Amino acid sequence: MRTRSSTPALLALSLGYFALxxxxxAVIGLSAPIATDLHVQSATVGTLVTVFALVFxxxxxxxxxxxxxxxxxxxxxxGLALLVVGDLGSAAAPSFTVLAAARVAAGLGGAIFGxxxxxxxxxxxxxxxxxRALATxxxxxxxATVLGVPLASAAGGTIGWRWAFAGVAALTAVAMALLLWLLPSVEAGPAPTARVFGAVLRTAGALPIVSTTLLVMTxxxxxxxxxxxxxxxxxxxxxxxxxxVLFVFGAVGMLGNTASSRIYERIGGARAIAVALIGFAVAFAGLTVxxxxIAVAVAVFGVWAFFSASFMAPQQARLVELLPEQRGILLALNASALYLGMSLGSLLGSRLLPEVGARPLSALALLPLALAAAAHVASVRRGTRPKSGTEIPVLARH
Structure with missing residues (x-):
């Protein structure tokens, strides 16, 4: 069980992630009112998700x-302060160009906080x-996928998209206050340098694990x-x-996230990821055939959601175990891969759906998933600890 003192801090961090x-x-649910107010097409508004993801x-x-x-x-x-600035800038944006710039600021904040x-x-x-802490x-x-996006969409239809962004800014400010109050002082760890960064990248298993995240999200x-x-x-x-369907996806995802730490404890990180990959394959094949x-769609999306949410915590835990002293660099790389995969996958989906149709689209998703499985196998073969020949520079703590 988690210690009593750590739980409030973990929940405050979780609230910050919810705001992130x-x-x-949120732009996904606010595209229509934004497009109408700023005189652009809805498809153009959709690029704001890509802007945020690429900046992150x-x-x-x-x-x-x-x-x-x-x-x-x-x-x-x-990081949270920059998110507040980005959300308030979005709320006050007089043009689409300013709105895109505000999304850049928010993306920078997310890149620091996540x-x-x-x-x-x-x-x-x-x-x-x-x-369990990472899952929390x-x-x-x-x-955020269960409540954040639907609530932002509902707020956009009732009080307007600008007030919806202002509400996200207020929520982020609350997370800031709670972290200031509840999070104990956490040491920064060794100060990274280009040499350390290169050594981390060369660590056996590091790139295959991060590549698995990228390909799974794609x-x-x-x-x-x-x-x-x-x-x-x-x-x-x-x-x-x-x-x-999206609400069910998010709700079942919460169950998968809760179960992820127990799965990890029972079978270990490598096997937990393998199980998740099999679950993805079953879901995408199910969508194809x-x-x-509608009942089948809800059921298959539910299966997909469970394994989707049970993937990330074991993946992060494997990275922390790989190099505990350089967890900051590895988790940053993993978060970068996550958002890059989101951006790349969304771009592919938006281009392929009109060309090939809906049924083949889920079959095509099996291709990057197969590459993710290959990357995972490579990460297991190379081990989850640096080899004796891998030397990570030791730096002073600050």
């Missing part, structure tokens, strides 16, 4: 180096509790990135049914 996830995905992917590794000497609590607060939150969560608990922290991201977002259009074309779902039935 909502900020990154590029900035997360750099932030781990530039801010490596900063204590983790201060880095977390800086990896630091995972690292801090793994450091405020004993080693044997790390998988990342549960905020899962919850495979998922080939379909999930265009979920509304996919469900309409594949199963004849209207907007109400699409909302229902399933009859045109």
């Amino acid at each position: 996830g909502t900020a990154s995905l 992917a590029l900035a997360a590794p750099a932030a781990s180096i530039v801010l490596g000497r900063m204590c983790r609590r201060r880095a977390l607060l800086l 990896p630091a939150a995972s690292a801090a969560g793994s450091m405020v608990v004993p080693e044997e509790q790390r998988p 922290v990342f549960a905020g991201m899962t919850a 495979a998922q977002f080939v379909v999930y990135g265009v979920a509304g259009a996919y469900l309409a074309a594949r199963f004849g779902a209207g907007q109400t049914v699409v909302s229902l 399933a009859p045109r039935s």
